[in-house]
Amino acid sequence: MSILEQSQGRTFNGVEQRLILGMSLLAGIRALGVSMIMPVFSFFALSLPGATEQSVGIAMGIFAISQMIFQVPMGYLSDHLGRKTTTIIGSVIYLLGTFLCGLAGNIYFLVFARSVAGAGAVTGVAMTWITESVNKKSRNKSLAYMGTGIGMAVIIGFPLSWFITSLGPAHYVFYVCAFFLILALAYTVLFMEDENHHHRESNQIYSFDETFKIFKSLLRNGNFLRLSVVGFGTNACFAGVFYIMPILILGQTQLGSMWKIFAPTALIGTALMFYFAHRADRNGSLQTVLIGLAFEFSGVFIPLLSQSIYSLIPALIIFYAGHCILASTLPVVIADFPVQKFKGTIMSIFTSAQFLGMGLGGIASGFILKFSSNGLFGFLSIMMLCSLTVMAGYKNTVNENSQLMKERQ
DSSP: OOTGGGSSSSOOOHHHHHHHHHHHHHHHHHHHHHHHHHHHHHHHHHTSTTOOHHHHHHHHHHHHHHHHHHHHHHHHHHHHHOHHHHHHHHHHHHHHHHHHHHHOOSHHHHHHHHHHHHTOOOHHHHHHHHHTTSOGGGHHHHHHHHHHHHHHHHHHHHHHHHHHHHHSOTTHHHHHHHHHHHHHHHHHHHHOOOTTHHHHHHSOOOOHHHHHHHHHHHHTOHHHHHHHHHHHHHHHHHHHHHHHHHHHHHTTSOGGGHHHHHHHHHHHHHHHHHHHHHHHHHHOHHHHHHHHHHHHHHHHHHHHHOOSHHHHHHHHHHHHHHHHHHHHHHHHHHHTSSOGGGHHHHHHHHHHHHHHHHHHHHHHHHHHHTTOHHHHHHHHHHHHHHHHHHHHTOOOOHHHHHHHHHHHO
């Protein structure tokens, strides 16, 4: 019996196992690239001609802004061409942008290259691919397995980035990331199958006007708006935390010791994600989302009280644990919206809100940090408190979400 079959509750069938294992590998490889870039990005960017705190914040945020802009078009494209084809297209664009980042000779070219990489926006497509292909009762669990691949990638990526940087210039990290992305792209082309593509093709052909009608309905749906606000706020805080935390922690420890901090952070976050994913499958996702938000709020509030390394490390661990919990539960809540043939579009709209938050969060962090680190943590605390308040008003009822179906008909 495989590891997936040994999961508590319902077992995954063969198709689901292949999809989950494949998507976990792909998500892990993409996350490995991101986690390798994150620790050295601010230091690499600040070393480029023309770089300032603000321009580095823009270079960090423009990737997410570009992701936000292209999430919905990619989701719409996946509803027509299929999840696999769209994932391949997005992966090629992302690969090109990552390679261009390694060639950057000044901050302006880096901003351009990051915007190209962000255009390969298939996060929403990937989430839709797995949530629509796995039994509803096991969605949180399936996303937790994907999260395991991501968590392990973070554990490997942080120390690996320091090792690569010790051997040569920091921009080599981008080339290593591009190599891993080529492996992920090859795996997608050769081994992944879009099992539901023919089912979607059998539905009646729908127009852009019909998709736009769904978009307007979403803007009138209280639950979807709440989830989008939460996605925006939490990702703005994520960008801010990973902008300022490495700088503050590095000021109180050695560069070679950073992996000793981030590796346990990833391990604890991944373990808690699994625990709460199983809990959400049994008891529902809403309570788990609120717990994740409480974790994130605590993680950004603690540094307001103290910014010693003994406060920053627990704060980072708590915040990242909350981020991992939300990563496996929020997409499942979105997947419950009952408009099957528009799920790619709906998920991508939500993901766009997340990336908009990450983009603006990175840009804002660069400007606020110039004046005060306390001011930045105060800003992040307000964002998380607002997210908690908004999510507390979520109506966990079938009627609220089903209103989308009625408005479409």
